[in-house]
Amino acid sequence: MDATPVIEADGLGRRFGGRSVLQDVGFRVGAGEVFGVVGPDGAGKTTLLQMVAAILRPTEGACRVLGEDVRKRPDRVQARVGYMSQGFSLYDRLTVAENLAFAAAIRDVPKEAFAPRKAKLLAMAGLERFQTRREGALSGGMRKKLALCANLIHEPPLLILDEPSLGVDPLSRRELWRILDTARGEGRSILFATSYMDEADASDRVLLLRDGRPLAMGAPAELRGMARGRVYSVRTPDxxxxxxVLLTSPEVLSFQRRSAEEVRVQLRAADRPPALGLPCRELKPVEPTMEDVFTVAASGDGPADALQPEPVRIARSQVLVAAEHVTRRFGDFVAVSDVTVAVKAGEVLGLLGPNGAGKTTLIRILCGLLAPSEGSATVAGFDVARQSEQVRSSIGYVSQKVSLFTDLTAGENLTFFARAYGVPGAEMNARIRWACDRAGFPTADQGLVRNLSSALRQRLALACAIVHRPKVLFLDEPTSGVDPLSRFRFWRLISALASEGVAVIVSTHYLEEATYCDRLGLMMDGRMIALGTLAALNAELGLAEARVEDVFLGFIARARGEARAA
Incomplete structure (x- = not known):
């Protein structure tokens, strides 16, 4: 590795007005090194990357990139790096080829170099067949790959990528990282930010960031040492x-169900096996993942929420959601094709699938926001096409982009949603207190929503969605961009609501969350290609308790093989 650092950051900080969003960050990145900045939404990742890319000026500390001071020569830094923002920086009315040509023109790529570079990048990204397709007509994963190609066209020595795989399905994430591995093999340095903890393993070194402050930094193997001795696997028939038991133990920091018979536990203290009185057949320490590392590093937050469920209000045998051969077309495009599914009270159904699989469209149909083109569906006994108003009054819905009013306080949001859902005035305050308690949102927090952390916004959105005590709860990628500990706490809230008889349908790109669901529905190209418990899906593929990712990719490969054979 070249001895001269590509990035030298010392004591970096940034204030916006009187508010500090980043403090005391320092690191070095060498030639050909991959450096990951890992943390939840609101951690300061984007601010840090924009300072390194010379888009924002630091208010504290110093930073040199490719030998240039980002304060004194931002133009030189910007000309030599490839910076890919979270939002798409492409032109949706231009084709794939036209976007690349434009990117090359503004980067002064020599005409004789453009054609071979374009051909190489398109082949690497698998976009050769789509050169004449408008960018706006591409899937989310394809748009991400095109944006990456546009940032590689001038062959920069440093790539700066802000959450390159955010909102992208696991298959597209894998393809994106293949492109980045090729860029790394050509000697480029890569600085990337992500909220996906498993992507830290693709880094040579990792900076864990939370609330604008560094939690830890080092190689992934070094960071795992922080959590070693504090992570256990519990094998149990129940x-x-x-x-x-784990919910009430002061020794336990967090836990996640990993399969029908395994629970993974993170402890507050190392090298002390938990004497928890667990009903288990095996208890053993396991090698920590990066999710475990972040959970342990961020463990100053105090204990996880120990929610005790209220008595079940709805008979568990009652089918609350029933879809029969539902299809939805937009012109010639079939977004949902012949989907049949039923969800009972107290059941959690997880929807998995690539971008464009039809998950969000199906949820919007079941919420009464879209009428099916064919087939029928009922929610809480109401027809989604003919009784959409009654459907909407019976459900809670948290969309991908949390639909809160950011210029209102939390209390004002709660009051608005309570009124919109028809909560009687005499019950308003009691219902709001109940919803905040169930969602784990601190009722004392009355600041503007725009100033809340992503985890608190998520809890507030849940409180707003359940303030009228719905029978069915729809969650469309509710945990995107939050840290592992906040995700664990959120899923405990969902489990508590399900235990009260609420039917829950949730879509997610975090495959490990599938283990919190009673059943999984795998969607692709608008079709439900598999439906059942994780154990049943494993058995259908002939796998012996495989990872969720293996099950997901196995059914995708099988469906594609069947489509080719048809």
Whole structure:
């Protein structure tokens, strides 16, 4: 590795007005090194990357990139790096080829170099067949790959990528990282930000960031040492009973169900096996993942929420959501094709699938926001096409982009949603207190929503969605961009609501969250290609308790093979 650092950051900080969003960050990145900045939304990742890319000036500290001071010569830094923002920096009315040509023109790529570079990048990204397609007509994963190609066309020595795989399905994430591995193999340095903890393993070194402050920094193997001795696997015939014990134990920091018979536990203290009185057949320490590392590093937050469920209000045998051969077309495009599914009270159904699989469209149909083109569906006994108003009054819905009013306070948002859902005035205050308690949102927090952390916004959105005590709850990628500990706490809230008889349908790109669901529905090209418990899906593929990712990719490969054979 070249001895001269590509990035030298010392004591970096940034204030916006009187508010500090980043403090005391320092690191070096060498030639050919991959450096990951890992943390939840609101951690300061984008601010840090924009300072390194010379888009924002630091208010504290110093930073040199490719030998240039980002304060004194921002133009030189910007000309030599490839910076890919979270939002798409492409032109949706231009084709794939036209976007690349434009990117090359503004980067002064020599005409004789453009054609071979374009051909190489398109082949690497698998976009050769789509050169004449408008950018706006591409899937999310394809747009990300095109944006990456546009930032590689001038062959920069440093790539700066802000959450390159955010909102992208696991298959597209894998393809994106293949492109980045090729760029790394050509000697480029890569600085990337992500909220996906598993992507830290693709880094040579990692900076864990939270609330604008560094938590830890080092190689992934070094960071795992922080959590070693504090992570255990519990094998049990009764995971629900084990979780009930874990919720009340002061030794336990967090836990996640990993399969029908395994719960993974993170402890507050190392090298002390938990004497928890668990109903288990095996208890053993396991090698920490980067999710475990972040959970341990961020463990100053105090104990996880120990929610005790209220008595079940709805008979568990009652089918609350029923879709029969539902299809939805937009012109010639079939977004949802012949989907049949039923969800009972107290059941959690997880929807998995690549971008464009039809998950959000299906949820919007079941919410009464879109009428099916064919087929029928009922929610809480109401027809989604003919009784959409009654459907909407019976459900809670948290969309991908949390639909809160950011210029209102939390209390004002709660009051607005309570009124919109028809909560009687005499019950308003009690219902709001109940919803905040169930969602784990601190009722004392009355600041503007725009100033809340992503985890608190998520809880507030949940409180707003359940203030009228719905029978069915729809969650469309509710945990995108939050840290592992906040995700764990959020799923405990969902489990508590399900235990009260609420039917929950949730879509997610975090495949490990599938283990919190009673059943999984795998979607592709608008079709439901698999439906069942994780154990049943494993058995259908002939796998012996495989990872969720293996199950997901196995059914995708099978569906594609069947489509080719048809």
């Amino acid at each position: 995971p629900a009973a084990a979780e009930a």
